[in-house]
Amino acid sequence: MDEIADQQPLRASSDQISEFAANALMAAGTQLDAAQSVANALTETSLRGIDSHGIRLLLHYIKAVQGGRINPNPKLAFTRSGAGTGIVDGDDGFGHHARYFAIDRAVALAQETGIGAVSVINSSHFGAAGSYVLRAAHQGFAGLGFCNSDSFVLAHDGRHSFHGTNPIAFAAPVPGEQPFLLDMATSVVPWNRVQDYLMEGLSLPPDVTVDSSGEPTIDPAQSDALLPLGGTFFGYKGAGLASMIEILCAVMTGSPHCSRLPAMKGPDFSTPRRLGHFFLVIDYRRFVSHQIYAAGMHGYLRDLRSQSAKAGRRVMAPGDREWSIMEERKQRGIPVMRCLREELDCLSDDLGIRRITYSE
Amino acid sequence: MDEIADQQPLRASSDQISEFAANALMAAGTQLDAAQSVANALTETSLRGIDSHGIRLLLHYIKAVQGGRINPNPKLAFTRSGAGTGIVDGDDGFGHHARYFAIDRAVALAQETGIGAVSVINSSHFGAAGSYVLRAAHQGFAGLGFCNSDSFVLAHDGRHSFHGTNPIAFAAPVPGEQPFLLDMATSVVPWNRVQDYLMEGLSLPPDVTVDSSGEPTIDPAQSDALLPLGGTFFGYKGAGLASMIEILCAVMTGSPHCSRLPAMKGPDFSTPRRLGHFFLVIDYRRFVSHQIYAAGMHGYLRDLRSQSAKAGRRVMAPGDREWSIMEERKQRGIPVMRCLREELDCLSDDLGIRRITYSE
Numbered sequence: 001m002d003e004i005a006d007q008q009p010l011r012a013s014s015d016q017i018s019e020f021a022a023n024a025l026m027a028a029g030t031q032l033d034a035a036q037s038v039a040n041a042l043t044e045t046s047l048r049g050i051d052s053h054g055i056r057l058l059l060h061y062i063k064a065v066q067g068g069r070i071n072p073n074p075k076l077a078f079t080r081s082g083a084g085t086g087i088v089d090g091d092d093g094f095g096h097h098a099r100y101f102a103i104d105r106a107v108a109l110a111q112e113t114g115i116g117a118v119s120v121i122n123s124s125h126f127g128a129a130g131s132y133v134l135r136a137a138h139q140g141f142a143g144l145g146f147c148n149s150d151s152f153v154l155a156h157d158g159r160h161s162f163h164g165t166n167p168i169a170f171a172a173p174v175p176g177e178q179p180f181l182l183d184m185a186t187s188v189v190p191w192n193r194v195q196d197y198l199m200e201g202l203s204l205p206p207d208v209t210v211d212s213s214g215e216p217t218i219d220p221a222q223s224d225a226l227l228p229l230g231g232t233f234f235g236y237k238g239a240g241l242a243s244m245i246e247i248l249c250a251v252m253t254g255s256p257h258c259s260r261l262p263a264m265k266g267p268d269f270s271t272p273r274r275l276g277h278f279f280l281v282i283d284y285r286r287f288v289s290h291q292i293y294a295a296g297m298h299g300y301l302r303d304l305r306s307q308s309a310k311a312g313r314r315v316m317a318p319g320d321r322e323w324s325i326m327e328e329r330k331q332r333g334i335p336v337m338r339c340l341r342e343e344l345d346c347l348s349d350d351l352g353i354r355r356i357t358y359s360e
Numbered sequence: 361m362d363e364i365a366d367q368q369p370l371r372a373s374s375d376q377i378s379e380f381a382a383n384a385l386m387a388a389g390t391q392l393d394a395a396q397s398v399a400n401a402l403t404e405t406s407l408r409g410i411d412s413h414g415i416r417l418l419l420h421y422i423k424a425v426q427g428g429r430i431n432p433n434p435k436l437a438f439t440r441s442g443a444g445t446g447i448v449d450g451d452d453g454f455g456h457h458a459r460y461f462a463i464d465r466a467v468a469l470a471q472e473t474g475i476g477a478v479s480v481i482n483s484s485h486f487g488a489a490g491s492y493v494l495r496a497a498h499q500g501f502a503g504l505g506f507c508n509s510d511s512f513v514l515a516h517d518g519r520h521s522f523h524g525t526n527p528i529a530f531a532a533p534v535p536g537e538q539p540f541l542l543d544m545a546t547s548v549v550p551w552n553r554v555q556d557y558l559m560e561g562l563s564l565p566p567d568v569t570v571d572s573s574g575e576p577t578i579d580p581a582q583s584d585a586l587l588p589l590g591g592t593f594f595g596y597k598g599a600g601l602a603s604m605i606e607i608l609c610a611v612m613t614g615s616p617h618c619s620r621l622p623a624m625k626g627p628d629f630s631t632p633r634r635l636g637h638f639f640l641v642i643d644y645r646r647f648v649s650h651q652i653y654a655a656g657m658h659g660y661l662r663d664l665r666s667q668s669a670k671a672g673r674r675v676m677a678p679g680d681r682e683w684s685i686m687e688e689r690k691q692r693g694i695p696v697m698r699c700l701r702e703e704l705d706c707l708s709d710d711l712g713i714r715r716i717t718y719s720e
Contacts, residue, residue, distance in 0.1 A: 082474025084444035085646040114442025115477040115640075119647045142607070155664055157673035162664065170604045172611075180607060182600040189594065205593050214670060229597055230589055233565050234549065237589055240542040240678040243664065244530045247502070247540060251532075251656035254648045259663050280475075280640065286445040287479045288614045296611035303619050304515055304522065304603065310574060313517035318600040 010341065010358030011333030018043040020344070020356050021058050027351035028065050030072040030094070037097035038127075045128040046334045049325030050183075052192040053128035055334065059343055060264075061094070061125075062351075067269025069262075070094055070124055076101045084113040087253075088120045092272035095126030099145075099277060103132045106281035107139050114286035119253045120277040125149075125264055129169035130183030136281045137171035137179035144280040145169040148242075148249045150261040153187040153226045156239040159214025161225035163242035164258045165190050166249075171319075172284070174301065175294040178326075181319030186241040187226040194220050207231035248278040333359065370701065370718035371693030378403040380704070380716050381418050387711035388425045390432040390454070397457035398487075405488040406694045409685030410543075412552040413488035415694065419703055420624075421454070421485075422711075427629025429622075430454055430484055436461045444473040447613075448480045452632035455486030459505075459637060463492045466641035467499050474646035479613045480637040485509075485624055489529035490543030496641045497531035497539035504640040505529040508602075508609045510621040513547040513586045516599040519574025521585035523602035524618045525550050526609075531679075532644070534661065535654040541679030546601040547586040554580050567591035608638040693719065 018039045025035035038061060046054030064070045074093025078101070080086040086105055090098030102118045109116025126132070129145050136143030149164030165185040172180045188208045197204050198220035208231070209223035210216055216232065217223055229238025242258075250257035255276030262273050284293050307315040329335075336344070336358065348355045378399045385395035398421060406414030424430045434453025438461070440446040446465055450458030462478045469476025486492070489505050496503030509524025525545040532540045548568045557564050558580035568591070569583035570576055576592065577583055589598025602618075610617035615636030622633050644653050667675040689695075696704070696718065708715045 081646040082643070083472070084476075085474030085643070087647060112443070113473055114445030115475055116444075117475040117642060117646075142612070155667045155675045157669050158667040158675050159670060160668055162667050168601075170607075172607050180603070182604055184597045184600055188590070214668070229594065230548070231591075234589065236678070237544045240544055241528075243540070243678055244542055246660055247530075247532050247657070251653060251660055252502070252642075252644050252647050254652040254656060257656070257660045257663065260659075282477060282612075283442070283445070284612050286441040286477075287447060287612050292614040293611060296614060296617070297607070299620075300606055300611055300617045303617065307515045307518040307522050308520055308574075309517050310519055315515045315518050318596070318603055 008360075009335030009337045010360060011335050012356045012358050013333050014043050014047050014330065016356050017046060017055050017334055020348070020353070021055060023353045024058060024062060024347055024351055025065070027353050028062050028072065030065055031074075034072065034074060034094050034097040037100050038094050041096040041100070041127045041131045043334075044131055044134075047326045047329050048130070048322040049329070050128050050130070050322070052190065055336070055344075056340055057125075057127060059347060062347065064124070064269055069269050069272055071272070074098075078105050084109050084115055085117045088118060090120055090123035092122050092124070092274075095120075095124045095275060095277070096131075098123045099126045099132045099279075100135060102277070102279055103135050103143065103145075103281065106143070106279045107136055107141055110141055110281040110283045114283050116281045118279045120279075121253050121255055121274070122272065123275045123277055124273050125275070126277070128183060129167040130171065130181055132279070133169045133171035134179060134181060137173050137181070140173050142172040142282040142284055143170070144282070146245045146248050146278045147275070148246050148258055148261070150263045151259050152191050153228050153242060154210065154214075154235070154239070156228060156236040159210070162259055163228070163239065163246065164261070165226070166242040166245040166258075168241065168245070172297070174297050175290070178323040179319065180297075180301075180317060181322060186229050186238045186245065188229055188231060188238070189226065191226060194223050194226070249276040252276075252278065368720075369695035369697045370720060371695050372716045372718050373693050374403050374407050374690065376716050377406060377415050377694050380708070380713070381415060383713040384418060384422060384707055384711055385425070387713050388422050388432065390425055391434075394432065394434060394454050394457040397460050398454050401456040401460075401487045401491045403694075404491055404494075407686045407689050408490070408682040409689070410488050410490070410682070412550065415696070415704075416700055417485075417487060419707060422707065424484070424629055429629050429632055431632070434458075438465050444469050444475055445477045448478060450480055450483035452482050452484070452634075455480075455484045455635060455637070456491075458483045459486045459492045459639075460495060462637070462639055463495050463503060463505075463641065466503070466639045467496055467501055470501055470641040470643045474643050476641045478639045480639075481613050481615055481634070482632065483635045483637055484633050485635070486637070488543060489527040490531065490541055492639070493529045493531035493543075494539060494541060497533050497541070500533050502532040502642040502644055503530070504642070506605045506608050506638045507635070508606050508618055508621070510623045511619050512551050513588050513602060514570060514574075514595070514599070516588060516596040519570070522619055523588070523599065523606065524621070525586070526602040526605040526618075528601065528605070532657070534657050535650070538683040539679065540657075540661075540677060541682060546589050546598045546605065548589055548591060548598070549586065551586060554583050554586070609636045612636075612638065
């Protein structure tokens with residue numbers, strides 16, 4: 001096989017990917033609804049082109065469930081604590097399962113009271129934060145979701161990693177179109193972006209990472225921690241957002257904060273991580289009529305997308321790129337690189353489940 | 361007077377500043393409660409050291425009320441639209457007045473239902489976004505506030521200003537201490553920071569502004585628009601947050617978005633700006649006991665503040681710098697530069713009110 005062909009991904013349909021993921025998780029002992037939640041989230045994320053948080057993570061999740069970190073048969077519980085508030089106990093199961101459950105409860109609260117706030121306790125990693133607020137938007141509600149993570153990012157003026165990459169996700173319905181979708185880490189880039197530069201043998205842009213002594217570096221191999229969004233000069237903004245998210249997801253849920261969380265990457269794969277999350281769901285119809293909302297949203301997005309752009313670029317709204325990738329991947333399938341195909345094939349052999357069939 | 365003494369600020373007590381502001385606004389026709397709201401907000405902001413949004417803005421507000429943009433005698437109205445939601449109509453009065461009113465309504469909703477969401481319509485500029493969420497925190501609630509503004513900031517990959525500086529403010533109680541307080545524009549810096557560099561004859565850091573053709577510049581005199589937080593490479597994050605805020609504050613309130621707002625700086629000072637705002641207030645006791653919240657908050661802040669820092673720096677929590685400045689200014693008074701003193705003296709002559717007395 002020549003070098004170039006070797007780098008070309010093969011493709012598999014989203015149905016196949018989703019079925020494979022669910023089968024693998026069930027073969028590892030996960031109950032049906034939890035396995036389906038994880039499979040849905042991973043496939044939807046791969047379809048949107050967020051490969052770092054898509055099907056690639058299946059291997060990690062299998063390891064976490066086999067190691068005992070993840071409870072494969074959780075009993076999710078919802079406690080309503082106010083007309084507009086509630087707490088989901090994830091019972092140390094998959095974060096995806098707990099978060100879908102939580103966002104549905106938050107939507108139900110918002111239907112009733114106009115706004116719902118739901119925290120999640122005893123949870124774990126859940127893939128991409130956007131998947132869950134999207135579920136609210138697809139039901140006609142705006143959703144705002146937060147999560148912390150273990151340490152990858154400097155505090156502002158700090159020298160070593162402290163905060164997690166602590167994402168913010170926001171989705172809102174756009175009548176007649178796919179939803180508006182923002183899903184961003186509060187670090188300059190996510191950690192896996194640094195890995196991409198490393199694998200491609202490229203230097204990083206300046207002001208993205210520091211080395212183990214806290215000095216700026218553009219060498220991905222020397223990178224030890226990420227800078228908060230805003231970089232060296234203005235990182236108090238990214239770090240401030242990360243702090244806000246620690247308060248919402250850890251302090252306000254009684255869960256460990258960033259530097260006290262067991263690391264996602266192990267080596268401990270047996271201790272539950274006790275991650276906390278926080279969600280808000282808003283019924284926009286309590287603030288403005290659907291007609292005025294639709295006109296305002298279309299008018300805003302039209303003005304945004306028609307902004308004069310830099311040479312060779314186009315001004316897009318958050319989500320535009322994802323929806324166009326999804327369109328293409330729904331038609332052509334989800335691309336899977338050789339390295340990942342081999343790992344998934346090994347997994348199917350280990351678990352005794354049918355392999356994915358790829359095409360070009 | 362020699363050059364150096366000329367640059368030294370003189371100081372006035374916060375009581376004097378507040379009384380002067382209220383008197384000036386009332387002399388310009390503003391009703392008592394509205395004048396007091398503006399005076400409170402400006403003084404509190406100056407005390408925290410945010411001079412760009414403090415007493416300096418009084419002259420602008422007097423101009424806006426005299427020009428007819430601001431209704432000096434607004435009747436604020438609150439319409440409850442759900443158990444957890446409501447809308448404040450600011451009646452084209454001062455944004456400060458409408459926002460204090462709105463945050464108090466949101467606190468009342470959160471007391472009842474666990475979370476309150478309140479939008480504000482027909483409002484105007486309100487100074488610093490932090491002032492209002494602080495009011496929630498001082499009452500024992502977490503507050504999250506958003507506002508858009510007229511165009512100062514590029515869309516990501518854009519060439520000309522489109523979004524406002526669209527701040528996010530978040531405050532949360534810290535038992536036994538001043539609140540946690542984050543108050544940040546979603547641009548790299550606020551516009552007045554560029555003016556500071558200009559006045560001091562300094563070059564800007566790279567990747568902060570563009571000139572009128574959309575090319576990066578470090579010359580404050582050539583700067584025409586701000587980059588979104590994240591700069592040239594990662595500005596999709598700052599721009600994405602700005603977009604979210606347009607949706608919450610303009611689309612969801614039926615108010616004009618960024619590029620459709622009359623400019624704060626005029627020349628039109630007679631047309632009401634119809635700004636929209638959006639607030640969330642959260643009762644943390646619906647998610648965790650006060651004891652666990654207090655322990656979690658103190659533990660998180662202790663870990664954050666004890667992070668190993670770069671040479672000559674100290675890792676601080678959002679708000680730490682403001683509270684230490686406030687302590688000093690409560691003792692020594694609020695510093696006012698000569699240029700502003702002269703303007704305030706002129707204003708007192710014009711309006712026939714008593715001048716501020718300064719000391720060194």
